[in-house]
Amino acid sequence: MGGDGGLAIAVSGVALALKADPTLRFTLFGDEAALKAECARHLKPGQPVTIVHSAETISGEAKPSQAIRRAKTSSMGMAIALVKAGDADAAVSAGNTGALMAMAKLALRTIPGIDRPALAALLPTLGRHDLVMLDLGANTECDAGNLFEFAVMGAAYARILHDTDEPLVRLLNIGTEELKGTDALREAAAMLRAADHLPLRFDGFIEANALGRGEADVIVSDGFSGNIALKTAEGTARFIADLIRRAFTSSLRSKFGFLLSRPAITLLRQGLDPSTRNGAVFLGLNGTVVKSHGGTTAEGFANAVGVAAKLVRGRIVHRIAEDLAAIRAPATGVEA
Incomplete structure (x- = not known):
């Protein structure tokens, strides 16, 4: 409804x-x-x-x-x-x-070992596939432990989505240098570097201007920063689409140019179409819940359903629980 x-x-x-x-x-x-x-x-x-x-x-x-x-x-x-x-x-x-x-x-409720669920969605990139980004607004303030858990959950999602064993994970920051960012970010980075037994590869920090380059499979942030980054990316995509539309309708010559460029414009439109990536998921819950964008099309809503089905078939809740068990195992000396 x-x-x-x-x-x-x-x-x-x-x-x-x-x-x-x-x-x-x-x-x-x-x-x-x-x-x-x-x-x-x-x-x-x-x-x-x-x-x-x-x-x-x-x-x-x-x-x-x-x-x-x-x-x-x-x-x-x-x-x-x-x-x-x-x-x-x-x-x-x-x-x-x-x-x-x-x-x-x-x-x-949350999966045992998860403090807070996170909102994760897909963003387009110039790489081979889309990236998983979280948190996108569920938690405006996060400590290092929360960011670490988000990385574990995002990597589990990426393994299902991209059929890869060790997704590349990076933390969103104001710079790529190790000394940049908040205490929570630097501490989370240290935690991820130490967790080399997990099915992920941590590769440090990434800046917001590199989100679309395909340099990561998973990007982790607090919900405040992640939501701003997501909406900035969405607004930029609409801005580019509007500029192109204005440029190709400004004169008869530009309209003729549009006819010649139509195949390339179609590919661009498909790449910027938010409905093809509609469907954000609340990761960390004992069940799969997917949020469709409120302004989506029928195609976008169908895509959100497809995201839900893929996560269920990929046993996302079970995978996250397994990874959390692997985190606890080294500390307790018990084989998970």
Whole structure:
């Protein structure tokens, strides 16, 4: 029921996700009459979609504390409860991010050994694949231990996403020199250098102007810095797209140039299209919860569903728990 486009985007996104992967099964929570009407428009009879009526929805303006009080009766809360009960593998929502995080953390709890969950998403790069970046706003203030845990979780995500054994991890900082940054950053870097038994490669600090160069598989930051970096990157992408559009419509000659450049412009548009990477995940919970961008398209919502399915099939929760056990093993002398 959430998101700027509401039910029309969500249900048409479900239809696209089923077309791409017919093995998926859906339970949709919300206003039953409205859901049935949208399903009739976008879905074929007999497709594996169940509708559960919810009397309440969480608005975009609702505070997390208000949302928690309505967890049992709201569409968002009921979806998360299904994951907690083991009757769903993942929950996907385009609604209120703070409410989703609060309800998911309260219902699912964190994996033992994880202090705080983190919001992770994919960013485009000039390298072979997208990078995993976290935290993107769930935790505005973080200590070294939090950053270390984020690195472990992000590396687990990257191993699933890129099918690699040792993802390259870097910490976002104001410089690449070892003495730069806060005490928390420098301490986290020391912790990661010492954890050479983990399935990741730590390669020091990275500056924000290098995010898109493909020089890392995972970039870790506190939620305050990460959210600013993400929104700056998104705004720059829109700025470039608008400049190109303006340039190619400024004269007849430029319009002719656009026709000649159309294949290259199409590739650029695809590279900057946020819907192809839609789907941020709350890592560190005892369950998979994916947040779709509120202003996404149907294609973007389907992509968020695909992210959820990939993480479930890659056993993300189990992988993080295994890595945490490997951290404890050297200290205790017990083989994990």
